[in-house]
Amino acid sequence: MIRKMQMSDVQRVAEIERLVQTHPWTSKQFEESVSSYQSTVIEYQSQVVGFCILQPVLDEANLLLMAIDPKMQGQGLGYKLLEYSIEQLKNNPVQIFLEVRESNLAAIALYEKSGFHQIDVRRNYYPKADGSKENAIIMVKSCSDDFAQLFKM
Ligand SMILES: CC(C)(COP(=O)(O)OP(=O)(O)OC[C@H]1O[C@@H](n2cnc3c(N)ncnc32)[C@H](O)[C@@H]1OP(=O)(O)O)[C@@H](O)C(=O)NCCC(=O)NCCS
Known part of the structure; x- marks a missing residue:
């Protein structure tokens, strides 16, 4: 089941985040994202197993964070x-932007599969955990491509 994130999900969401990130968002940041952003969770056997946070801005959107x-x-x-x-x-965005660590090949492959x-x-x-820095890859999904695909059918 996929549904809107609620305040009662924050503890579990923050726990997943800590399992996957070297520099995790705090519970407070997740609390703020429940009211400020479009925050979604996915459940498996009634337990939250992932989340996705999107920030709509005018006619665009930013994918801020997601994890399973x-x-x-x-x-x-x-x-x-x-x-x-x-x-x-x-907001029916024209484009969606995101930033991802260059080394995060799984996420980059997922985003490419989704059209970014x-x-x-x-x-x-x-x-990075060792104190050094890593490049960010900036990706975009042009949502109007989806319409173009529709018109081709
Ligand atoms: C990135 C992440 C969200 C993917 O979630 P997932 O449920 O494992 O992904 P899916 O099973 O839906 O896979 C979808 C696609 O992603 C890609 N992918 C997923 N895991 C991959 C891996 N380990 N290596 C390469 N590609 C991978 C593949 O293209 C896959 O499509 P396919 O199955 O048709 O080959 C998950 O690995 C994760 O939570 N990572 C840690 C947090 C993170 O990096 N978040 C993103 C940056 S904020």
């Missing part, structure tokens, strides 16, 4: 969650 519990990765849940979350955006492509690199953007 490591125990549940590789089963198509991340893809389903991302597609659903994008579909639910109420790489447009730029932000050098030395992310802190």
Whole structure:
């Protein structure tokens, strides 16, 4: 089941975040995202196993963060969650932007499967656990392509 994130999900969401990130968002940041952003969770057997946070801005959107519990990765849940979350955006964005660590090949492959492509690199953007820095890949999904596909059918 995929549904809107609620305050009661924050503890579990923050727990998943800590399992997958070296520099995790805090519970407070997740609390704020419940009211400020479009925040979605995915459940498996009644337990939250992943989340996705999108920020609509005018006629665009930013994908701020998403994760699937490591125990549940590789089963198509991340893809389903991302597609659903994008579909639910109420501002009908023309494009969606995101930034991702250059080394995060799983996420980059997921985003490419969902129609994002790489447009730029932000050098030395992310802190690494060893104190050094890592490049960010900037990706965009042009939502009007979806309409173009529809018209081709
Ligand atoms: C990135 C992430 C959300 C993917 O979720 P997931 O549920 O494991 O992904 P899915 O099973 O839906 O896979 C969808 C696609 O992603 C890609 N993918 C997923 N895991 C992959 C891996 N380990 N290696 C390469 N590609 C991978 C594939 O293209 C896959 O499509 P396919 O199954 O047709 O080959 C998950 O790995 C995760 O939570 N990672 C840690 C947090 C993170 O990096 N978040 C994103 C940055 S904020």
